[in-house]
Amino acid sequence: MTGEGAHEAAPPRVTHTEASPGDCSIVARGLTKRFRGGQVAVDDLHLSVPRGSVFGFLGPNGSGKTTTIRMLLGLISPTSGACEVLGRPMPGGLASALPKVGAVVEGPAFYPYLSGQANLLRYDAADPKADPRTARQRVGAALDRVGLGAAAGKRYRAYSLGMRQRLAIAGALLGPRELLVLDEPTNGLDPQGTREVRSLIKEIASDGTTVFVSSHLLAEVEQMCTDIGVMRTGRLVAQGTIAELRAGHEPRVRVETPHPAQAASVLNRLGLARVRTGEDDVEAELGGHAPEVVCAELVGDGVAVRGFTVVRPSLEELFVGLTGEGFDVDG
Ligand SMILES: Nc1ncnc2c1ncn2[C@@H]1O[C@H](COP(=O)(O)OP(=O)(O)OP(=O)(O)O)[C@@H](O)[C@H]1O
Numbered sequence: 001m002t003g004e005g006a007h008e009a010a011p012p013r014v015t016h017t018e019a020s021p022g023d024c025s026i027v028a029r030g031l032t033k034r035f036r037g038g039q040v041a042v043d044d045l046h047l048s049v050p051r052g053s054v055f056g057f058l059g060p061n062g063s064g065k066t067t068t069i070r071m072l073l074g075l076i077s078p079t080s081g082a083c084e085v086l087g088r089p090m091p092g093g094l095a096s097a098l099p100k101v102g103a104v105v106e107g108p109a110f111y112p113y114l115s116g117q118a119n120l121l122r123y124d125a126a127d128p129k130a131d132p133r134t135a136r137q138r139v140g141a142a143l144d145r146v147g148l149g150a151a152a153g154k155r156y157r158a159y160s161l162g163m164r165q166r167l168a169i170a171g172a173l174l175g176p177r178e179l180l181v182l183d184e185p186t187n188g189l190d191p192q193g194t195r196e197v198r199s200l201i202k203e204i205a206s207d208g209t210t211v212f213v214s215s216h217l218l219a220e221v222e223q224m225c226t227d228i229g230v231m232r233t234g235r236l237v238a239q240g241t242i243a244e245l246r247a248g249h250e251p252r253v254r255v256e257t258p259h260p261a262q263a264a265s266v267l268n269r270l271g272l273a274r275v276r277t278g279e280d281d282v283e284a285e286l287g288g289h290a291p292e293v294v295c296a297e298l299v300g301d302g303v304a305v306r307g308f309t310v311v312r313p314s315l316e317e318l319f320v321g322l323t324g325e326g327f328d329v330d331g
Contacts, residue, residue, distance in 0.1 A: 023050055025178065025212070046236065049229075051178075063232055071083060102172030102175075110156045114156060116156060117140075142174050145170065162196040163193075169197070182201070184214055185215075253286045255281060255298060255307070256307030259302075259304060267284045286310060
């Protein structure tokens with residue numbers, strides 16, 4: 001069980017089957033950050049990010065995502081608690097873990113009059129561990145990986161917003177990485193740029209790189225992530241795979257009919273769960289049943305079907321319940 005604490009707030013609803021620490025790229029135990037002035041930005045955070053996952057770190061603005069990321073990367077120290085990145089305790093293991101971690105936290109400042117390639121060469125040169133003899137090769141490979149090979153010579157100021165973000169991600173991919181950490185990578189992007197970055201993240205993850213991506217956009221996370229952690233005012237209120245988070249919120253079928261009892265017996269016979277009979281309708285959990293088969297069975301049994309609806313609760317609905325507020329689902 002994760003996300004527990006002796007806190008008085010509503011107990012976290014955690015649906016996660018915890019991966020063992022060895023299978024995780026990031027593990028946080030009781031991670032807490034209290035800023036000067038007393039504000040607790042992150043409160044007793046227990047987090048397990050499975051290796052190879054695209055982990056969506058989701059939460060409304062101000063819920064503590066960036067503060068968590070900064071602690072994970074050793075940029076600030078936790079007030080209490082501990083975290084491990086790629087099996088190394090942070091911040092002590094920074095030197096051995098960080099070369100395998102690429103991160104875009106605050107977008108790197110690129111020079112507008114330099115090309116994407118020249119910018120990355122400068123960026124690479126700032127890394128004392130990077131071998132200057134192979135810089136061009138590294139930069140070229142990173143540009144190709146984010147789909148900017150053809151635009152390598154173009155000035156940064158001529159790049160679209162999506163290209164700029166892809167260049168920032170290329171900067172994080174100048175070496176072989178096991179973990180990529182992206183803080184709100186589509187923030188401020190237009191729909192085209194958002195699509196570019198989203199498909200790039202999927203592409204990067206396809207070779208086994210773990211991607212930890214924060215976002216306040218539920219729809220975005222739902223589209224590209226395999227796992228999700230949900231933050232609310234500094235606390236993790238849920239984490240798990242999308243399927244785990246959906247469990248217990250199965251799609252339901254609603255049949256409008258003048259023969260509710262007969263319809264209910266068909267649904268029971270087919271094995272649908274939680275059949276509820278109303279005056280002129282019947283509802284049940286659809287489970288793994290194909291709606292068209294259910295409908296055909298009803299009709300085959302002589303049930304007059306006036307209406308047949310499949311209701312699927314969206315993650316949005318689930319998370320509004322968890323976080324007490326909605327997400328900006330449309331971006
Ligand atoms: N250096 C700081 N000093 C004091 N308070 C801070 C500091 N940094 C963040 N906070 C506060 O901690 C809380 C969490 O902020 P954080 O930036 O981690 O949230 P977030 O989920 O990343 O939100 P956003 O998407 O808006 O950045 C906020 O209330 C913020 O005002």
